Amino acid sequence: MNKIFLIIRREYLTRVKKRSFLVMTILGPLLMAATIVVPIYLATRSEETKKVAVIDETGIFLEKFKDADNIQFHYLPIDIAAAKANFTKSGDDALLYIPKTEVTLPSNAILYSENSVNISIISYVRNIMGKHIEELKLQARLKEYQTDKNKPIPVDDIMRSVKTTVGINTLKIGEDGKESKSYTELNMVLGMFTGLLIYFFIFMFGSQVMRGVIEEKTSRIVEVIISSVKPFQLMMGKIVGVGLVGLTQFLLWVILTFGIVTVVTTAMSMKNGKKSATEQIMKQSEAMNPAASEALQKQAESGSGDVSEVMEAINSVNFPVMIGSFIFFFLFGYLMYAALFAAIGGAVDSEADTQQFMLPITIPLILSIVMAQYIIRDPDGPLSFWFSIIPLTSPVTMMIRIPFGVPYLQVALSMVLLVLGFLATTWLAGKIYRTGILMYGKKITYKELWKWIRY
């Protein structure tokens, strides 16, 4: 056990100390942050003005939707059925429908559109609705305290009860007025992105394992090492060491990306000068109770980052689940494929010979990426189900599905099968590896590999 730790440490340290690791660690988050920030920035800068028709059955948002740089609102006095029927002819880009609520304040809206709805429209609407509802709630709460000026204001309590999340469903509306679900939501982007990231990570670190094995074989150090440790220990040590490098890289990316995105978006929203609910409480309470205003000031400082549109969109994602499942599917997906990559490395003499054996490994990976668009369109369909259950495709496919919500039983089944798949490929790879690493200068065929496995 001590020896496998030595191997893991060497594999880890030699890679982390490389300059290319440092470059990737810095470039990765910059790229990822750019892919998050730039589209939003461009969307807010877009020349084209989007027209949004509003049908507000509640009546409380009348005149609340102010035209922004590139969004124009106009209120329709007709009912929703008529509006939907006329939508394609109206020339509007989107139709916002706030259904009537009986007792509580509204917290849901539907956004109809012909094509995909720009994320910036969604978050703009959500932002305005959310703030207005919070303001209404706040005023109701503050009324209780206006009569008695000495009664302390329970700041935390008010803040908590006022906080509102607005749900916006996006629906596509066809020329015939029929509805279908829209795919613009962040879920899709996130699913695609994490799926691709797993694909990319498995390939990148899997081939690092393969190159490492080939390096040991061509430099002829392998025989020295396996006179000290078992070939299987060497293989697993390498796989685990490289996997830890991947995990380190991923965690650094997550931390740095969050850092960059937070800094940039905060800077962007500060320029826009938007006011938060907390700032409003402050203004209103200042006159009434000077003692409370200091406490509120602190609240305002700590909470002010939350109000930017981007962060609001991002905050709607369940990050613990996303990161947790990403780490699981990355780790076991990687472990499963890395064993196969190690077996290839062990079987060949140089990287040029790897081509013929790479094909069966890359096919399921590429297939799961090619199928991604169908899976996103129907995340709960049979195709999605089978692709996310079969171990060779499940790491990528399951990651695409997870943002849409997957039944726990399916996730558990997929996880169990993936672990079994990992054990199976490792067992198989171990057999090929231990024979292959001692073979020099021999052209290996599939027939030969089959012999090694059975032998």
Added chain:
Amino acid sequence: MNLFSAQAVSKQYANHKALDEVSIAVPEGSIFGLLGPNGAGKTTLIRIINQIIAPDEGELVFMGRKLQPNDIALIGYLPEERGLYKKMTVGEQAVYLAQLKGLSHVEAVKRLKFWFEKFEIKGWWNRKVEELSKGMQQKVQFLITIIHQPKLLIFDEPFSGFDPINTNLMKEEILAQKANGATIIFSTHNMASVEELCDDIALINSSRVVLSGAMKEIKKTYKTNTFEVTYNTFTDALQPILPEKFRVVSETDDSDHRHATIKLPPDATPNDLIRAMLDRMTIYAIREVIPSMNDIFIEVVTQKISQPAIQE
């Protein structure tokens, strides 16, 4: 007493039998030569001793008991196909490999510093392996092999790639290891170094041991009662003056003397040869021709190869 012995070890690969009931016995404190042509099964046997691969049949005894997985810490192995991580520094790499053999980090560094000093490669500690010449790398590999002070050392073609000066240095080191109590298995094609270093040998050919034992004994049994004589004479031919069963194998001439190699019948002695020559010519020197390991190797191997061919 034997430090290591293999008894009736067999190993079957998919297409051919690499070892067929091979038995060897390596006496403690000796240098044991493992000889044989390419593809005879030497490397397979060495890998089995190192527990890199497992034998199908047979028993391996080390220090009086069955060979165990932990024994690899007591064995040092310098493979024929050897190398180092090119991108790692020499020192870091040597410490890593020593640790894999079970040394602690502190102990590995301490011993390596001593050896680096002794081999005069101290300045290489922080250099990358790819900057080293092949001979330098061989030195590093050699000292990595002996760093954990193993009881049994296995060298597979240790001198390939060395210049004569370093070859001598290595020979001295191998003998020094022997003097320190290590037992050495030495596999090579270089018969001169076998004669120089080995106490015992085993010759493997076509997966079987065809010759084994103490080298002196083997040489004795391969003596053919042949003598080389240096003489001068005025008659042309030597053969007619010799007794009937004496056979001249070769005759050469230089400016001063003539030389002849003569094979005697088993019951004759060199005195009989001298007696026959004495009256006819002047004898300057006579010595017994002892077969070299090279001759024995070639004789045994070609014989064993040609035999099955005749049977077929």
